[in-house]
Amino acid sequence: MAGVLEILNVGAGDVVITFDNKNPMEAIRAKRIIKDMLSRGYALMIKLEDGTYTRAKAFDEATGEYIIADFDPDADEDDSPRAGLDDGPPIKARRGRPRGKRVGMENATATAIGRSAGG
């Protein structure tokens, strides 16, 4: 199975990069692209096996794995107004450090979204 990286692009709509982990050149290129995107502040949204999406917090270039968190590790840092986002039933809070779940890039579909300028 090949990994897929889709990038929202102003000109082309959707640039798609596929890579086969068994092809070393493709794998190296893909890892560099992913690493570069994260360093530029792109949001990488990973589609999980159950169909849900989660954001990649980091990427392990050595192992070719996206590092995603089990819960939102930025919750403590996020002091921006959320205007009722938390008004509903309480979300189950978990204690402890983020467990840093990993998803291999060779089996994942990721969508890259550039930094937002607001609106």
Place this chain on the structure above:
Amino acid sequence: MGVDWDDARKYLRRLGDHAGEWAGIPCPVEGQPLTVHPRYPFAKVFKSPVEDAEGARMVNEWYDRRRGHHVLIWREANGELCWGRISNQKADKEIKTLGASIAWDIDAEITAMEKLRKVVEPHKFRQYFTTGSFLETSKRSGVTYLFRRLRPTVAMRGDLVSNSVRILAALCLHPIGFYNDSWAGAMVPTDDVIAHLLLMRGDEHGFWKQANQHPAWRPEAGI
């Protein structure tokens, strides 16, 4: 033989590939300044000369709901305090959006629609294709989002006791940039919707944090 908009978009695409800019380079449109993310590599290119000019400094601004206009207070370079009003011209924003649409490639919009079709259920895509909007409720927070083409996403919460719906905010967010005083983003409209949807699904707190949160009664909410 002159250069047309298709040529300009193709050139910018090649330039973006050459520069290693994954999201591409927005197409400038005369008379329609672009606001891009300040850390976008080409932000300086799109900076309006007015922003760079020394002199007047904004002191305060607010929206007068009763009269339907923005009030601005600024200080001139000589220290004089001035004020003014800007009327809320909805039609003006619509026309500017039309003007900015020349920057979009039709094939890019079709590609984005095909992608959206893959990430939402058929009935939601049908709603979007026919009406330009669809609903999705976050399993995480219980907030219901109305995703709209060329308008901010409306976040709502239902109240079963009073059988009513409360609008929490209209969330406005454009990857890379947007054309000032319009509803148009640098990306084609459906790519903006995809960005909102995937951010909501995968990083809801981050979505709220990045977006401008407009109260429902502000013209910027587009309600």
